[in-house]
Amino acid sequence: MVDESRDISTKEQMAVILRYVDNKGQVIERFVGVQHVTETTSSKLKESIDEFLKLHDLSYSNLRGQGYDGASNMRAKKNSDVAAFFTLTNSLVNVVGCSCKRRDALREKQQENLLKAIENDCLEKGQGLNQETSLKRAGDTRWNSHYGVLISLITMFSSVVDVLDMIVEDCYNDSAGEAKRLLKDLQSFEFVFLLFLMKSILGVTNDLSQALQKKDQEIVNAMALVKTCKEQLRCMRNDENFDLLVDKVSSFCVEHEIEVPNMDDLYVIQGKSLRKAPRKTNHHHYKVELFFEVIDFQLTELDDRFTEGNTELLICLACLSPNDSFVAFDKEKLVRLAHMYPKDFTDRDRSALQDQLDIYIHFVRSDNDFSQLRGINELAKKMVEKGLHRTFAYVYLLVQLALVLPVATASVERAFSAMNIIKGPLRNKMGDQWLSDSLVVYIEKDVFSCIGNEAIMEHFQTMKPRRGRLN
CATH class of the missing domain: 3.30.420.10 (Ribonuclease H-like superfamily/Ribonuclease H)
Incomplete structure (x- = not known):
């Protein structure tokens, strides 16, 4: 790597x-x-x-x-x-x-003010408040840290607003101007909408993000999590979930005295006149330009990281999994996997592999030592422990190839x-x-x-x- x-x-x-x-x-x-x-x-x-x-x-x-x-x-x-x-x-x-340096959809949607609010030193210090907790910083190499940041900001929203108010009143330098701009952005419906939207999306991908950071991460688990994340994101992309999100955001805004726009009114970009504004409603802006677009962006990210080509490879590798008494075993896919490594498996080797796979699967399913294995890593260690890496040499070679892929x-x-x-x-x-x-x-x-x-x-x-x- x-x-x-x-x-x-x-x-x-x-x-x-x-x-x-x-x-x-x-x-x-x-x-x-x-x-x-x-x-x-x-x-x-x-x-x-x-x-x-x-x-x-x-x-x-x-x-x-x-x-x-x-x-x-x-x-x-x-x-x-x-x-x-x-x-x-x-x-x-x-x-x-898959890279750790994934792009954050919140940044892509030009919500830089959120990150400024989170990373602002004044907010972290909590000047003037006796805080028991503090806002978290988003880490470059810890993907799930972004999820923790959003939860932290939602939980401490009132405290953040109070701190910014105090900075505006007590400071007479650049910090006051910056705090005033942040306060204006935080107390807007669009900011809160994106805050809750990204929390929902990162909540779906959080388990995958944490799993991919583990040193012992296996391809089988990764593919299962990727598939689950894609399915959940596609399920999110419907009218019902959008309405639920708007209701949740509206309740939050009412609680914190933030103006809630009428979804049927025309959407106006801040700083532009209504006469020059594009003819679109708030409902269209929040649903199509934000809700759908951000979800589609996350789906595209997963598709880019796990392309059609390497997905086929990973699906074939997953057939080696010993989970649930080798329920994922598929002889044809494993032979297809051998075709992807032509210098490791000659035509003669692939022919021998087909015969060996029949004997191998019958043996491991009938041996109790293999019944409780979880993951290809445990399978490799057990095969070496029992000397089966020599008996089923072609199968063990496939196992090795599966394990070396990062x-x-x-x-x-x-x-x-x-x-x-x-x-x-x-x-x-x-x-x-x-x-x-x-x-x-x-x-x-x-x-x-x-x-x-x-x-x-x-x-x-x-x-x-x-x-x-x-x-």
């Missing part, structure tokens, strides 16, 4: 994480390091990734899956993209990963969060190699926790002749 970060000491950094299956059948993700890139064009990123792999004696011909962030120069949308390059040069590499790039996002800690203002000038080595030690704590200080000092002592001996 590869991601590219910006504004790290005015340098462009690329982080690489390898995902593989060890000899115990366990999925392992290891942070390999970061590398400075001079440019973020597709061609330069291709060269940097290739150089990085060669530096670590790795070849992209051995890759079986790749995941990138959602930037236009990284994802496989056209032949010039990085992901498309490695797919074209190696037919075994499948692009699956569903999300949450791991590289965590690496960049760690980068901001390691390379802070006091260590702003540290070199790329030192940064990379420091990040490996910081991120891979479980590996280095078993290495004692004596071993480290001994290794350092023997690197080159030194004047004194370390104690």
Whole structure:
């Protein structure tokens, strides 16, 4: 998995994480390091990734899956993209990963004032109020944090208004003007409508967002959650749900003394005269231009992340799931999956796989040790534990291919969060190699926790002749 970060000491950094299956059948993700890139064009990123792999004696011909962030120069949308390059040069590499840096529909609908209100330092501090809680900030690498922000704002709406009122009355600088603008925006029906709309939409996608951030996320669970989210969003897109939302928003506005517009009146954009306003009603604006459009935007986002091509791949992989006594098993789809990896499965191998699948499914369904397994990860470990990875070698190869595909790039996002800690203002000038080595030690704590200080000092002592001996 590869991601590219910006504004790290005015340098462009690329982080690489390898995902593989060890000899115990366990999925392992290891942070390999970061590398400075001079440019973020597709061609330069291709060269940097290739150089990085060669530096670590790795070849992209051995890759079986790749995941990138959602930037236009990284994802496989056209032949010039990085992901498309490695797919074209190696037919075994499948692009699956879903980015953590998803766009927020609230930003797309130009509701920047909401974020200003949430991120405003005065609101967080709660000047003049004895608050038990504070507004949350939306995190770049924590998708569900946006959902928590909206809930927090709804819960503390009255307190937020009180704080802004106090700032307007007590301050005589730019803060007062900013607070006055925020107060005007917050106390509008459109703001409250979008606030509740986004809470409803992010409430649907919240479980998916949290699941994709887990290190042990499996493709089977991801596909089930994606399908569920799409179905729920489509169910939301009807007249009944719109009317319920308007009623909820209206009640909230009445409670907080916010004017509720008549839905049959003409909609007028703030700052424009009624004479020049487009001939549309409030009902049309809120239902078609906001309610339907934002829901459609979220559905498009899911479709873009999980395209028709990789969805077929994921559906085939889901047939390996051991859940409910292998109820998802489908021989034809698993053979189709083998066709997607022509260098791993020759015509002879695929023919042998068809016969092996019949024996395999009969064996695992009759063995009680496999009856309570949950997820492909547990299946791989159990097959290794019982030695079946050698007996059913072709099936186990499919299992390995399923496990190495990254569903999300949450791991590289965590690496960049760690980068901001390691390379802070006091260590702003540290070199790329030192940064990379420091990040490996910081991120891979479980590996280095078993290495004692004596071993480290001994290794350092023997690197080159030194004047004194370390104690």
